[in-house]
Amino acid sequence: MNRTHPLKVLKYCPKCGSAEFNTSGDRSLKCASCGFHFFINSAAAVAALVTIDSGKLMLVTRGVEPNYGKLDLPGGFIDPLESAEEAVKRELKEELGLEVKTLKYLGSAPNEYVFSEYTVFTLDMAFQVSAESVEGLKPMDDILDYKFYSEEELDYDDIPAPSIKNFVKDYFQSIKA
Ligand SMILES: [Zn+2]
Structure with missing residues (x-):
């Protein structure tokens, strides 16, 4: 162990x-x-796949440890007594000022990382999100920047969390089919 x-x-x-x-x-x-x-339980977390009509997907640059400066999906831990859907809406509002138009549950994946020399276990739940608007978004809170990527513009090695990397791969696979 x-x-x-x-x-x-x-x-x-x-x-x-x-x-x-x-x-x-x-x-x-x-x-x-x-x-x-x-x-010792898994902490529930959400990851949002914000997509636009061209098929491009939003990735954000992390402004907190672990993996400061690396790419991630927007999202975070679900607060006590909050639903996963509420968490997606709250996190996108806090991190980007984004208003959710529709959201759809895609699936989940376990993850683990070390924080304060302590292993944290999470269950990451992925949602595909369309926004009311992607104009005038502002990176705030735990993120430094955001950008919409096609798969060609993306290096998967820049996404450290395995669960998040798989959500992104599955998304781009789904739009090729
Ligand atoms: Zn005791």
Whole structure:
């Protein structure tokens, strides 16, 4: 198991502070002092494939770690008690000032990355989005820039997250068919 895996990193019970916080099965920790049982779950996240009539797809430049300066799809974590659809609309508004016209669920893919020397597991859910307008969008919040790409204009090596890279490949494959 990787040294950044939560089972390796978490040493104390987050509820009572006891050091008797022990691995229980392969994806949880249990406190021998207070009984608190902590599960290692995937965090739900959304990725938006904003497309325009020419078939070009929007990619954004990340302004936060991990992978600062690399290409990504716009999106982010789903807030507690929020739906995936609401998260897509909120993230596109926050990151670009974009208003969603229609959205369609495409599929999901697991992902993992290391943040603060701690492995984070996510489930990324992809949505195809058409915008009310793509005029006057402004990169804000977690992104530095955005651009619409044809597949020819894109180097897949510039997209580090495997789940995101696959969503993009699947999209361009779907419009060739
Ligand atoms: Zn405890």
